[in-house]
């Protein structure tokens with residue numbers, strides 16, 4: 001019988017198979033950041049162990065750093081301590097760190113692909129759930145806990161049970177102005193936010209093949225919000241073109257060799273998945289979440305649902321969600337006004353995301369009183385955007401233009417949403433308090449977030465007037 005893409009990568013990386021015990025899996029690339037690494041390094045110190053393969057380990061700082069001024073000391077002493085600790089650990093253990101002085105710094109899941117470190121067929125881990133992002137390249141990439149971070153630092157291996165597999169065949173193409181963010185949100189909306197628990201997803205079909213790498217990363221990123229362990233997309237010419245000539249990608253003969261290996265990375269026709277589902281891309285509308293999990297989502301042309309219309313298991317949670325969100329059933333999505341707009345995070349802060357948002361914003365002004373932030377995913381993205389003049393479009397409209405970091409995606413740094421405020425956010429999580437205490441998060445695509453910043457409320461980007469001149 002044939003193998004799935006997941007099984008092919010798994011089999012190539014198993015160092016040791018133990019009956020009834022987790023297998024030992026070799027890890028090709030270990031990414032680390034300031035939040036989940038300190039205890040892991042302390043463990044190594046106590047046991048007097050070195051990092052086994054420092055050259056396969058890469059660190060960046062992203063979660064707790066400020067994105068406005070980067071000068072030390074930070075206002076938040078805990079953030080300052082985390083960053084100093086990472087600096088020391090990387091120095092002591094010989095690990096490459098992209099710190100705030102480096103123009104390679106950025107959100108961990110944005111920098112590895114842009115540097116050409118994320119490669120098809122690899123195993124990758126990070127003490128961070130959204131490591132699934134890298135699955136867009138056909139890499140088996142998933143988040144691990146801090147004790148596992150220590151294990152990988154010490155051995156370059158990880159104990160793992162194999163996961164079940166879930167194939168999502170996405171037929172047809174996405175309509176004009178509808179993005180891959182809308183696609184993944186509507187899939188989660190249809191099946192529920194824990195449907196994929198325990199599974200590694202493979203996204204396939206015409207809609208996926210038509211997506212750019214940036215768009216594919218958005219989908220794999222949110223596999224976690226669907227409950228999955230990881231998400232995968234088989235590499236193809238789009239992938240190879242993206243990787244080629246990236247700084248750390250294989251070059252010359254090594255490239256040719258890698259390419260011929262990568263071309264075997266797909267699920268065989270007769271491979272068996274534990275679950276297979278199909279999804280129609282042609283009917284997807286721009287999405288807005290209205291609740292406190294990503295599955296509580298609907299089209300911009302819909303209204304906030306009545307919890308009574310939902311399944312029994314969702315009813316209570318939806319009722320609570322509407323109280324927290326300050327929303328009434330029946331309110332049209334387009335009537336929901338926002339206070340804050342955040343364009344950023346490892347879901348949607350890459351150059352294409354910023355281009356999409358800038359297209360909407362061009363020639364307009366941010367609606368009065370709205371606080372709107374654009375936070376590029378990396379300093380490289382920032383530089384590229386500035387070369388293209390996107391920063392000017394945002395700044396002239398009244399957006400803040402920041403340095404890279406996780407920023408308002410999570411309430412762990414200076415960029416937080418105020419209590420009771422409503423935020424249109426391009427990030428991936430909307431649970432209670434995610435962006436700050438009592439903050440209300442609505443997950444949307446970059447163009448939808450940009451449109452909300454201009455209009456002051458959610459607005460259907462399919463009807464956007466791109467030509468209109470500046471609104472006073």
Ligand SMILES: CC(C)[C@H](C(=O)O)[C@@H](O)C(=O)O
Pocket residue numbers: 035036063127128129130143410
């Ligand atoms: C801080 C980190 C452990 C966390 C994660 O693993 O996802 C963060 O990145 C998040 O998005 O909530």
Ligand code: SF4
Pocket residue numbers: 062063107109128130345346347405406409410427428
């Ligand atoms: S941007 Fe958000 S989701 Fe991504 S790693 Fe940072 S905190 Fe986690």
